Amino acid sequence: MAPARYRGTTFSFFNGILIGNGRTQTVFGGAVNYERLILSEESCWTGGPHEYSSYWGGNVPKDQAGPKQEALARVQQALAEKRILKPSVPFLKDVMGDEEGFGRQVGVVGEIVVEEVDLRESVWGYRREVDLERGIARVQYSVGKTLYSREQFCSYPDAVCILRIQSPTPRSINIRVSLSTPHSTTTAEYTNIHNRLGFKSHLDSNNLTIEAQVAVTTEGATGISLATSPQQIVLLGFDAVTLYYTFGTGWTASAFPEFTNLDPHERLVGVLDKAVIGWYGDLVAKHLSDYGELFSRFRVEFGDASQDQGTVRNTLTTDQLVARSARGTLPADEETYLETLLVQYSRYLLIASSRPGSLPVTGNGIWASNDNIHASISSKFGMNVELQMQYWMAETTDLGETVTPLIDYMEQLLQPRGQDTASLFYKARGWTTHPFSNIWAHTGPLSDTSAKNTFYFPAAAAWLCQHLWDRYVYSQDDKFLKDRAYKLMKGASLFWMDTLVKDRGNGSLLSSPSQSPGHGPFTEGSALDQQLVFQLWNRTLEAAISVVNEKDKAFVQELTGKLANLSSGLKVGSWGQLQEWHLDLDEPGERIAHLGPLYAVYPGDQIYQQEQQQGPGMQADGEEEPTMQELVEAAKVSLRSRGAGSLSDDGNGYEQGWSRTWRAVTWARVNDGHQAYQALYTFKRQNLVSPNLVPLSLSDLSGHVGFGAAVIEMIVQSPRSGDVNVLTCFEGLPERWAKQGRVNGYRTRDGHVVGVEWKDRRVESVEVYAALRKGLVNLRVATLMADGKGVEAITVVMKGSKKPVPFVKDGDILRFTVNKGSTYLVSVDQVEQ
Template sequence: MLLEQFCSYPDGVCIFRIQSSAPRSINIKVSLSTSPYTNTTTTEYTNIHNRLAFISHLESNNLTIEAQVAIKTEGASGISLATSPRQLLLMGFDTVTLYYAFGTGWSANAFPGFLNIDPHERLMGVLDKAVTGWYGDLVAKHLSDYAGLFSRFQLEFGDDQEAATLKNTLTTDQLVARNVKGTLPSEEETYLEVLLVQYSRYLLISLSRPGSLPLTGNSIWASDDNIGDALSFGMNADLQMRYWMAEATDLGETVIPLIDYMEQLLQPRGQDTASLLYNARGWTTQPFSNIWAHTGPLSDTSAKDTFYFPAAAAWLCQHVWDRYLYSQDDKFLKERAYKLMKGASMFWMDTLVKDRGNGSLLTSPSQSPGHGPFTEGSALDQQLIFQLWNHTLEAAATSAVNDKDKAFVQELTEKLRNLSRGLKVGSWGQLQEWSLDLDEPGERVAHLGPLYAAYPGDQIYLQQQYQQQGQQERKQVSGEDDEEEDVSMEDLIEAARVSLRSRGASGYRSEGNGFEQGWSQTWRAAAWARLNDGRQATQALTLFKRQNLASPNLLPLSLKDLAGHVGFGAAVIEMLVQSPRPGDVNVMTCFEGLSERWAKRGRVSGVRTRDGYLVSVAWKERRVRTVEVVAAGGKRGSNLNLRIATLMGESQRENKVEVITVVMKASKKPVPVQFVKEGDVVRFSVAKGQTYVVSVDLLDQ
């Protein structure tokens, strides 16, 4: 018996095909039933010409729910019997193919009234087209669509040919079971790690495509009452984290549903929230929303650590700005991104208060998600607003937006000069979580709010070529009396490390659930990677694998923790190739802490940067050998600062000299290079449309 099942994005249909190894041997019963929950009205079933369907409605708002299953059989001697309006009996067939689709009357375009748009005709059309087509054509179209996205990025670890074809003799459930026990052979463990990175990309491709809602939890696989909470969007880390690796692994299309959701639902409803609750311009949203565009605080304040977080909109706008940077799409910036960013900026321009001490602008009231008291100016709030305002001004200065917003730009610039950046070092050397020094060492807190500036933000960075630029930025935006002005980047870097070490490697164990917070572990891994500590990053990823991979199909144990899986992929990419800012690419900065399995030999290709470039890296024996840069997305010629961690560093060997050459791939023409910071940064000019190959050779003196 051969079973095939897939869901086709281009055809909008799921297909399940059964082929018998013996003639006329398929005998099956096909039935259709509604949700097991009691929140629907009476359901109407139909069974006409080998097509089962039901139509039901939600009790709360009469929203239409419809499902259809069309059955196509092969084998002239088979018999189909409709045994009830909801069941079909099939006997004696060679092949049976089920085509099924599901729809509701919900539509984002119907906001604010949320009209109930009957899905019946749309579903009929989808199934009619699928059933009358050739099965092979449907498969081919599906594979072409999926592979066109999935094949853009590749990751390989291992020796010689093993890097390309890692061997694994275990089934997935065996792989997971032995991983939990820590008994996986080295080769299989490496296979699992690469599988998890690509599995994260599979989830993005399968669950977040243009026309869909943003990536939810794994509630679409749920079958009992724990589905409810997972249908909401948590926007104090969870929703954002689910997209952390999308752009870097060249899956920018999967971010479009998130931006559509912001534009069609959160922004228009969030304007009402800003006006009615805060008497402010612009828009905002609180940490939990849903398909009905809830943007206010939760009414259930028993969730005292998570019900209030108006900076969620500022965080979401980071993905909007990144979509522009990675795509370099001026039209997108002008028509969509800038409007969202400007609106989110205006809200904070109207709602910040002055610090009673130095007069800097702070959020009030403010709470660090999942932790601690209400106060003023939590680090996460301030870091997010600082980043949002800077990026909004950058957007306003581009030729795409032009200078029509002079009054807004002037007002925002003045406000930015007085904004607290949320970067203070506390009494025990930590990066403060609040404007006041309230942190206690050793607290096991899952959320890494004050560490946002290190990752996924870019306010804390190690590269010395940034230091002078960063100091100048702080002088431009800080008030004269701002105590943050006196904190050096070296102090902030060390404070970030102190805070990460204090909070532990794995976060905390959730009450009653019996599992560690997977999203917290992988966020820690990514933050350690940005701080170039491969050992700590590897430790956090290892804990994630041991504690959060127990289901035989790799899905998370918690319906809310899909972010942890996607975060795993984001952390691995950050350990290999970093693009913290346009114009800068850091390669293998975590080499020193990588496991021998990873560092001995490998290759990563198809990593997209914040200039729109594509980067591939090959390494061997803990040394980068080649870096290829495809200048696909940049608008014009510019300088690229390429930091290769092994240059002039721990890999320097006696009586050896490194020879670095950069050539245009097509012509083999050498490109002039400049070495910065004792040689580990290679700077060269990049022209749009060209491919550059950087070769690193170690030669005898």
């Protein structure tokens, strides 16, 4: 992948380069004569117990639990009788939570400014880029015959960010380095000792400690360093200057629930001490080894492999790419480059913002709040799609380690506080959480219905548990399942075992009260709630069977009995749609951003294309169960009704970036490549407008991940364990994609690593490395006999051996068994008749 490049003369958030190492992120941007580094730290939040002393994470004191439970019972009784309640019904306010102390992610800790002492006007060859392959940002330019360069990266192994400024011309570096914070500016304490700048300050709202430290090292014996103020160092006549900086807050997850404000000073100084005594080249090498090992695992390419390392050569800077793509005037090869760049850029941002030891990624991304601490944007963990969406590409593109912060967050904060929510609000076992949370472990409902009526969504925990199960199946780590995932899944299942109600008509188990996120009334059993609980219970039962012991037999028996009576949330409505509610309430043509009832298609796996169709069965509610093909067709009807995601569907502006790319990946899962690409095309035209590929609507950062997930899903899918589908969207793929391409490093739900190559809309080879387990592979090669003009000669061999591997061909499905540790090569040659 060639570096992403763009030019800029003045700094703004939208042309800065985003870099990070998990917990800390920087926007690196400026011009010839200065660089501005905006420092963002994920735990820089207002709110919490220090701002609101009676903070209980949105819950209520024990002496108020009774009234809350009674209020919930009244709402459930009303729904049992009336079936529908408008969100404006007054007594719904009685089930709301306490939002005091929720706060928001400020993000910004401070900033570093590097200024040239001598202004330079006759500059040529200015170039700014981030190399996605190496995770390093660079600036390069020349003044006369003197070349200047700046190299910037954030190292995860050393927990430090580094900016190196140098020139091959001796004594040519003359700069001023300053450090500042926008918080408590009158009381902030600055230090400047032996080329080290630092500050310690506090957030005005909750007194949370924030601190940054910058160590400046120089090369060149004749240079001079001057401490001109407590916040500034001037460096004159050096060959090179290197800035090592780190920053943090007094927050730590281990301090739950009081969240004691711990002084970060010793930790930060220790990080710098270790960094500055090392050799710069060693720090770079460790960063490249760590980052490169992750990033290089996966690649998607379209075009001739002989050009530019497997993809078309890009000749435009990123700002030109974005502008011409938005106008629809970008040449086809450059458009293809932009699309593959977006896939890898999504992975780059995930690596930069979610590493073991950090918090998970907020829906907006930590960079969203970093140019103005008083911005109206409220970053938070949105758990009715945004947080989950940030990790949609993690497992399939072999970045499973980046999911660790989400699992830690669930385990350390949501589950312990969520037990209080389950007990106090619902008088239930287990744990739950609602649609929005923060670093202070907010698990109760919100207290405001103004945000599209999304104050209530206890199924958030069930959705989060999907990532636990995915982490298990992609890693095949039985220890993780037994020691961590199962406990969280069991607790989330217990909550629903105690809170579901019986439908008065047929006795099936339904959630109540229930609302489809951002849309419609309160009722019983929204499709999203039911699908999430159905998926959670089935996977928890599967996990229990794997790790069951004597004490859990009673739980397994109880869960099995309740699962038999649970409505799955899969119902086909009166106009052929996939119903959004248990009742047939859908109105055709409603333009809704959220795809609640289509969760079962993606990211769930209850609805999927299959070759063999089963006969109708019976659902828990006694109704005839739709066939899988009927469900697939109903999903398509609902997608078209809600707006397919194309430009023509967005006349009222209801769409957002995340909703467009969610539509795209869902269309891909039902094998409609044309509609999937139309949604991606719309995302590019309306959401990518800035040189650093960040949308102007910052809440749409998660849409980048959806874009990458959709591109990948259009090429290769693993909807269920054992199944691998290749080029199932080939009939709708853009010609420039379908003509030639390859995917390497795709992970399946069995932990296999898959590579695919195709040419002229036909799969030529598939490679399957059984990295973690043995088993049967059902490989669907959708291009077999695609045009009926020839006969395919198919061979399956173990790589390194000419001995054929037995396989069974069933239509376009090839079935063969793989052994752990072996690689299998499937070759498809077309023989003309």
